[in-house]
Amino acid sequence: MTIGKIIDGKAFAETLRGKVGDGVIAFTAKTGRKPGLAVVLVGEDPASSVYVRNKGKMTLAAGMESMEFKLPASIGEEELLDLVEELNADDRVDGILVQLPLPAHINEASVIGTIDPAKDVDGFHVVNSGLLATGQDAMVPCTPLGCLMLLKDELGDLSGLEAVVVGRSNIVGKPMAQLLLAENCTVTIAHSRTRDLASVVHRADIVVAAVGRAEMVKGEWIKPGATVIDVGINRVTDTEDGKSRIVGDVATAEALAHVRAITPVPGGVGPMTIAVLLRNTLVAAHARAGLAKPEGL
Ligand SMILES: NC(=O)C1=CN([C@@H]2O[C@H](COP(=O)(O)OP(=O)(O)OC[C@H]3O[C@@H](n4cnc5c(N)ncnc54)[C@H](OP(=O)(O)O)[C@@H]3O)[C@@H](O)[C@H]2O)C=CC1
Numbered sequence: 001m002t003i004g005k006i007i008d009g010k011a012f013a014e015t016l017r018g019k020v021g022d023g024v025i026a027f028t029a030k031t032g033r034k035p036g037l038a039v040v041l042v043g044e045d046p047a048s049s050v051y052v053r054n055k056g057k058m059t060l061a062a063g064m065e066s067m068e069f070k071l072p073a074s075i076g077e078e079e080l081l082d083l084v085e086e087l088n089a090d091d092r093v094d095g096i097l098v099q100l101p102l103p104a105h106i107n108e109a110s111v112i113g114t115i116d117p118a119k120d121v122d123g124f125h126v127v128n129s130g131l132l133a134t135g136q137d138a139m140v141p142c143t144p145l146g147c148l149m150l151l152k153d154e155l156g157d158l159s160g161l162e163a164v165v166v167g168r169s170n171i172v173g174k175p176m177a178q179l180l181l182a183e184n185c186t187v188t189i190a191h192s193r194t195r196d197l198a199s200v201v202h203r204a205d206i207v208v209a210a211v212g213r214a215e216m217v218k219g220e221w222i223k224p225g226a227t228v229i230d231v232g233i234n235r236v237t238d239t240e241d242g243k244s245r246i247v248g249d250v251a252t253a254e255a256l257a258h259v260r261a262i263t264p265v266p267g268g269v270g271p272m273t274i275a276v277l278l279r280n281t282l283v284a285a286h287a288r289a290g291l292a293k294p295e296g297l
């Protein structure tokens with residue numbers, strides 16, 4: 001039996017971060033300042049704290065300015081909106097990321113809608129999602145853009161391929177579908193009300209799983225030779241050693257016998273998300289400084 005390839009997202013992300021680092025040096029030489037990324041974390045969600053710490057570390061390693069704002073979960077919406085306005089007005093800040101989800105008493109859409117679209121390095125503002133949906137130059141959400149980079153690296157031209165995106169969130173599923181459509185894929189978006197998910201997935205040359213359910217996409221659902229991108233980050237407790245580890249939305253071990261290539265969890269899409277965040281921040285810094293878009297990113 002042939003076994004599929006495991007796509008090394010970690011290595012790809014490292015290369016991308018290296019290119020971003022070169023771009024940062026050039027930007028700093030031209031403008032006399034470093035690109036700046038502000039990350040806002042509300043509450044104490046331990047998983048979120050890990051992402052924020054990693055992002056902060058990588059931002060500094062790429063030569064950028066990192067600003068972190070840790071706010072208590074009890075903060076009012078007005079106060080959070082005021083902070084976003086301050087960051088909008090701060091010239092040192094090129095990118096603003098407000099970690100999601102926010103506590104239930106805060107309206108996420110109002111917070112995202114308050115971010116200056118030019119600093120919206122997550123690409124979540126309706127201006128950016130609208131630009132993406134209409135085929136215009138936009139800030140593109142980091143995770144889907146990272147997935148697309150891996151797919152193009154693996155497959156080259158995606159034109160005409162059948163793509164199935166499982167999940168329709170605003171942060172992963174929907175923008176992923178838009179990107180694949182722009183690459184001329186025939187795109188299906190599946191979700192919790194989809195009937196016979198197994199046979200929908202079985203049509204796909206490209207499967208992107210962004211569900212948030214540990215190993216729900218089974219190996220036998222995958223069409224032989226398909227390429228699978230596993231976005232899921234699910235913390236599970238190992239039944240054998242009782243230790244906690246993270247797994248994706250795809251049953252990877254089973255899927256390996258069917259796929260052409262698949263991203264692992266960890267070491268697949270996650271590191272790409274952070275690398276693209278830095279890339280988007282560098283791109284935003286160039287646009288705000290009136291400089292041409294950096295090449296090769
Ligand atoms: N690696 C990375 O960088 C990132 C990873 N993630 C991870 O990706 C996963 C998805 O994240 P996100 O999009 O924010 O999640 P959401 O919970 O916002 O969306 C999940 C989607 O999956 C669908 N879904 C849920 N259950 C099923 C089911 N049984 N069958 C088919 N579809 C189903 C939902 O459908 P419906 O709309 O009908 O409810 C929904 O559209 C999570 O594990 C998250 O942790 C997220 C962001 C970045």
Ligand SMILES: Nc1nc(=O)c2c([nH]1)NC[C@@H]1CN(c3ccc(C(=O)N[C@@H](CCC(=O)O)C(=O)O)cc3)C=[N+]21
Pocket residue numbers: 050051054097098099100101122142143233246265266267268269270271273274
């Ligand atoms: N405004 C906003 N933007 C986001 O992009 C955003 C967010 N909110 N909320 C949470 C999700 C999740 N997310 C991840 C980023 C990196 C890894 C990552 O680096 N993962 C590594 C390590 C995982 C580990 O071992 O813990 C990996 O998969 O190899 C995972 C998940 C970004 N998100």
